[in-house]
Every structure is written in C-alpha cells, then in structure tokens.
Amino acid sequence: MARTIYERDTDALFIAAFDRPEFTARFLKLAGIAPGRTIRKLETQAPHPVGTGSIDIALDLSGGERLLIENKIDANYSVTRAGDAQPERYAASVAALKAKGIATRSVLLAPECYLKASRHARSFNATVRYEDLRSVLSGAARELLDAAILQAQTPYEPDPNAASARFFEDFYARARKIAPRLKLKGNPNGGGVRPTGSHTIYVDVPSSLSSWRDVPKPRMSIQAWDSGVHSASVKIMIGGLGHRATELPVPAGLMRLDGYLRPAGKSLGCTVDTPRLDTQRSLAEQLTAVDAALRAAAELQDWWNGSKEEIRALVAGA
Structure with missing residues (x-):
C-alpha cells in the first residue's frame, strides 16, 4: 500500500476538530x-521549551494545564539534536x-496498532487512539481518519x-x-523494486560525512525531483533546526557553492539546487544533468567534511 496520508493531514484534521466542543x-x-476544562490557546509546531524540535499540537487549557501532543500515523520517531x-x-x-x-x-x-507496536509509547503521560475519536467525527x-488507520495497519508494498x-x-x-567518495545507501526495497514516486537517493552518512561533538548526526540526500x-x-539535513532556516546566516563555504538554508521537514537543509531528473527516462538521455547533481553532492560533501568550525558555529547559533 502506497503512503498517501501524512501526519500533516491528520494534524490539520485534529486542529479543525478542536473547534468543536464534543470532540x-x-x-x-x-x-x-x-x-x-476548555482550550484557551492552540499552537501548532510550537518549539520545545528545552532542546530543539517542535510539538505537533500544544494546548493551553483552562485551569493552567498544558498538553503537548505528538501525532503519529506510521512514521518513525525523529531525532533530537542530542541524538x-x-x-x-x-x-x-x-x-x-x-x-x-x-x-x-x-x-x-x-x-x-502504532501504540501497541511502539516501545516508546509508555514514555508519554497519556496515549489516545485514533479509533476512540471516530464517534465524534463525521x-x-x-473518512480521512479511517484511511489513516487503514494505512497504519497495512504493510508498505x-x-x-x-x-x-x-x-x-x-x-x-x-x-x-x-x-566515488560519496557512498549511497542501497535500495530500501527488495528485489531491486522502485515505485513510480521514488525520487530520492539517500547517502550513507557514516561512510561519507564526518561527525563532530556538539553537531547532531546529519542526513544527506540527492533529490531527483521535488x-x-x-x-x-x-x-x-540537521535535525530539529528547520524552524530557524530563515533566521540563520548561510555559512560562507556553503555560499561559495551557491548553497542556501531551507527547512527540510523539521530539519535544517544545507541545500544546493540541481537540475531535475526524470526517473521515467533513461539516464543516458540526461547524463549532463545527472553528472551536475553528482558533482554538487560531492562538493557539498567536501564542504561539510572540511568545515567543522563553520558547521559547529551554525548549530551553536541555532
């Protein structure tokens, strides 16, 4: 089953539903x-009061209580700056x-099914099942909630x-x-299968990028199409810093690559634009664009590996 419903979709569903007293x-x-108790204030993607990252939905209640809500369908937990x-x-x-x-x-x-499978569920003060909210939705x-439940129950094929x-x-x-120094992760699907919507190549970070104290373990990708x-x-991508993308200064070394900072989900993306690649055409037909993307990836790798202090300053400034 293809992933067609994302947490942002059910975030929006619940945010709208909180306007209804019965829900x-x-x-x-x-x-x-x-x-x-009633809701006095609702915030979305509010920053955590400690560390980095954001809270999916935060509710301030009458009586002075505060609820910090993490919404999940079937995705893994993201990682904080401290790992x-x-x-x-x-x-x-x-x-x-x-x-x-x-x-x-x-x-x-x-x-x-997510709550039953998650070994971290008991780390939260409370858990709420999607299924228990069906009766106060219509x-x-x-329909969206039911589709999300079905997606969570169905293995991805x-x-x-x-x-x-x-x-x-x-x-x-x-x-x-x-x-050649850029090591790519293997195909995540068995038997060499790639779905039509597959547009991302992930880099094997431990084999390709340096790691340093006070800098979260990064992720790296090559996007054929976005x-x-x-x-x-x-x-x-540096986890948990996406909300600061428009505020932080672009590192000088990244600027020399015509690179810039932008949000990548909840992460900070140290980004270099590349030509779009069409995965439905042969690679030979677009070799110039492919080579440009690979050279940009190699240059970004070299920047990261040779810029420890610049990157530590970027993270410290966040």
Missing part, C-alpha cells in the same frame, strides 16, 4: 484531563514546564516501476564513477 471533551477525557528520540524530547519538555509550576502532560496520538473528517528501477540502477553505477519547491537539490 474536545472526548479528547481531553481520553488524555486523562478532568472534566470541564534522542522524540519521546525523550517530550519528557524533557514536560519536566521543564513542571519545574516552572505549569501542570503539563505529554500525549501520543496514534492508531491503535463526513470527510471521519511499493508498486514496481521498471523505468524507475533502471534509472536508479544506472544512477548508482554513474555515482561510483563521478563521485514538486514542492522550485528545483531538485542535494541536501545535508
């Missing part, structure tokens, strides 16, 4: 909140707010695309020639 009362009861998973981040934020005298609870909101909202498989196989071979932005790109 709010049901949710607060499931989260262990005493009856009669900790999201549950540790929420626990630290709850402790920090309680130390200030603010009654606070963390809530993991997810389908039942129409398109309930990519729909094979022969053209995509050939493109990526040839891309890996070309990378070994043009950027419909959400103006260009394809290569990116080195």
Whole structure:
C-alpha cells in the first residue's frame, strides 16, 4: 500500500476538530484531563521549551494545564539534536514546564496498532487512539481518519516501476564513477523494486560525512525531483533546526557553492539546487544533468567534511 496520508493531514484534521466542543471533551477525557476544562490557546509546531524540535499540537487549557501532543500515523520517531528520540524530547519538555509550576502532560496520538507496536509509547503521560475519536467525527473528517488507520495497519508494498528501477540502477553505477567518495545507501526495497514516486537517493552518512561533538548526526540526500519547491537539490539535513532556516546566516563555504538554508521537514537543509531528473527516462538521455547533481553532492560533501568550525558555529547559533 502506497503512503498517501501524512501526519500533516491528520494534524490539520485534529486542529479543525478542536473547534468543536464534543470532540474536545472526548479528547481531553481520553488524555486523562478532568472534566470541564476548555482550550484557551492552540499552537501548532510550537518549539520545545528545552532542546530543539517542535510539538505537533500544544494546548493551553483552562485551569493552567498544558498538553503537548505528538501525532503519529506510521512514521518513525525523529531525532533530537542530542541524538534522542522524540519521546525523550517530550519528557524533557514536560519536566521543564513542571519545574516552572505549569501542570503539563505529554500525549501520543496514534492508531491503535502504532501504540501497541511502539516501545516508546509508555514514555508519554497519556496515549489516545485514533479509533476512540471516530464517534465524534463525521463526513470527510471521519473518512480521512479511517484511511489513516487503514494505512497504519497495512504493510508498505511499493508498486514496481521498471523505468524507475533502471534509472536508479544506472544512477548508482554513474555515482561510483563521478563521485566515488560519496557512498549511497542501497535500495530500501527488495528485489531491486522502485515505485513510480521514488525520487530520492539517500547517502550513507557514516561512510561519507564526518561527525563532530556538539553537531547532531546529519542526513544527506540527492533529490531527483521535488514538486514542492522550485528545483531538485542535494541536501545535508540537521535535525530539529528547520524552524530557524530563515533566521540563520548561510555559512560562507556553503555560499561559495551557491548553497542556501531551507527547512527540510523539521530539519535544517544545507541545500544546493540541481537540475531535475526524470526517473521515467533513461539516464543516458540526461547524463549532463545527472553528472551536475553528482558533482554538487560531492562538493557539498567536501564542504561539510572540511568545515567543522563553520558547521559547529551554525548549530551553536541555532
């Protein structure tokens, strides 16, 4: 089953539903909140009070309580700057707010199968099942919730695309020639399968990028196509800093590559634009563009590996 519903979709569903007293009362009861409380303020992607990263939905309640809600469908937990998973981040934020005298609870909101499978679920003060909210939703909202529940229950099985498989196989071979020091992760799907919507090549970070104290372990990717932005790109991503992308100064070494900073999900993307690549055409037909992308990736790799102090300053400034 292809992934067609994302957490941002159900975030929007729940945010809209909190305008309805019946939904709010049901949710607060499931989260262990005493009856009669109402929402005074709702924030989305609010920064954690300690560390980095953001809270999916934060609720300030009458009576002075605060709820920190992490919404999940089927994705893994992201990582904090210190290398900790999201549950540790929420626990630290709850402790920090309680130390200030603010009654606070963390809530993991997810389908039942996710909650049963997650070894970190008990790290949250409360868990709320999608299934227990169906009765206070209707129409398109309930349909979306049901689809998210089904997606969480259904193993991901990519729909094979022969053209995509050939493109990526040839891309890996070309990378070994043009950027031999850049080690790419293998195909995440068995049997060489690549679905039509596969547009990203991930870099094996431990084999390709240096790591330093006080700098979170990065991720790196080569994007063949990105419909959400103006260009394809290569990116080195630093977790939890995406909300500072427009505020931080672009490192001088990155600027020399015509690079810039932009959000990449919740991460800070150290980005260099590259030509778009069509995975449904042969690699030979677009060799110039492919080589440009690989050279940009190699240059970005060299910048990272040779710029420890510049990158540590970037992270410290965040």
